[in-house]
Amino acid sequence: MPVYNKEELVRFVEEAKQYARYGKVADYIPALGKANPNELSIAVYTADGKVVDAGDVTVKVTLQSISKILALALVLIDRGEDEVFRKVGMEPTGDPFNSIAKLEEVQPSKPLNPMINAGALAVTHMIRGRSVEERLERLLAFIRRLAGNEQITYSEEVAQSEFETAFLNRSLCYFLKQHGIIDEDVEELMDLYTKQCAVEMTCIDLARIGLVFALDGRDPHSGELLMPLDVARICKTFMVTCGMYNASGEFAIKIGIPAKSGVSGGILAAVPGRCGIGIFGPALDDKGNSLTGVKLLERLSKTYSLSIF
Numbered sequence: 540m541p542v543y544n545k546e547e548l549v550r551f552v553e554e555a556k557q558y559a560r561y562g563k564v565a566d567y568i569p570a571l572g573k574a575n576p577n578e579l580s581i582a583v584y585t586a587d588g589k590v591v592d593a594g595d596v597t598v599k600v601t602l603q604s605i606s607k608i609l610a611l612a613l614v615l616i617d618r619g620e621d622e623v624f625r626k627v628g629m630e631p632t633g634d635p636f637n638s639i640a641k642l643e644e645v646q647p648s649k650p651l652n653p654m655i656n657a658g659a660l661a662v663t664h665m666i667r668g669r670s671v672e673e674r675l676e677r678l679l680a681f682i683r684r685l686a687g688n689e690q691i692t693y694s695e696e697v698a699q700s701e702f703e704t705a706f707l708n709r710s711l712c713y714f715l716k717q718h719g720i721i722d723e724d725v726e727e728l729m730d731l732y733t734k735q736c737a738v739e740m741t742c743i744d745l746a747r748i749g750l751v752f753a754l755d756g757r758d759p760h761s762g763e764l765l766m767p768l769d770v771a772r773i774c775k776t777f778m779v780t781c782g783m784y785n786a787s788g789e790f791a792i793k794i795g796i797p798a799k800s801g802v803s804g805g806i807l808a809a810v811p812g813r814c815g816i817g818i819f820g821p822a823l824d825d826k827g828n829s830l831t832g833v834k835l836l837e838r839l840s841k842t843y844s845l846s847i848f
């Protein structure tokens with residue numbers, strides 16, 4: 540186990556921050572546009588239960604696309620692999636996360652994977668519960684268990700901001716409805732999806748969830764199994780193949796850690812058997828990944844030989 544020390548992490552954060560000027564904060568969800576591009580924080584949660592952090596780790600970050608991996612884990616537990624993969628595929632697309640193109644080009648018209656928006660909407664549709672509120676509560680309860688933090692909730696401001704502007708996601712929903720992948724009211728699904736994306740937490744919470752995946756679904760403190768091994772394995776595999784959108788191939792080569800990013804600038808990473816990593820750096824690259832966060836992870840991966848390959 541490498542020894543992560545605070546001084547070194549602080550130095551790596553300062554180095555990576557130099558790249559913030561090449562990135563841009565996401566503003567297609569207006570509330571995310573308020574973030575400070577120079578912010579960069581990281582927490583590393585090791586398998587022995589220790590946390591090393593740098594930057595302001597009290598800042599909360601909305602999950603955005605990171606929530607896709609958590610919703611996927613929940614529906615896999617709820618419904619099992621066969622049912623889930625009847626509605627969503629297992630292949631990377633090479634397209635941007637919000638693209639509609641492959642839904643039309645590929646037959647049958649089912650989203651290629653659960654990490655693009657079309658696939659994530661199909662997954663959120665599958666969260667069990669009698670109402671949006673009950674489905675959201677079930678997802679929140681699951682996320683709170685993974686993070687070991689009962690306080691976790693969603694940002695109403697960010698959820699509302701996305702709900703009012705998510706016309707492309709609505710288009711994806713209508714396409715999915717036309718092709719029988721979803722059969723619920725689109726506004727209800729958008730209500731649930733935007734709240735799911737607006738769930739907020741600190742880098743320490745992110746790192747702890749990353750560690751649960753790294754430990755094949757086990758709680759790092761109690762040893763309790765929070766999700767079946769197969770579910771953790773499937774989620775980590777998607778993190779490798781599609782977790783960084785259409786930059787996942789380059790990320791696998793340069794960094795080689797299962798990870799999932801969100802347009803808020805968050806990254807959740809799981810180094811199998813070793814640690815979970817949570818990062819918040821809202822300056823994004825042109826694919827929608829945290830530019831400073833990816834630089835920071837690259838430095839960590841090289842320094843501590845974290846690549847799984």
Ligand SMILES: NC(=O)CC[C@H](N)C(=O)O
Nearest residue numbers: 603604636656736801802
């Ligand atoms: N890439 C992302 O983080 C996208 C999530 C965002 N809520 C959206 O659907 O557009």
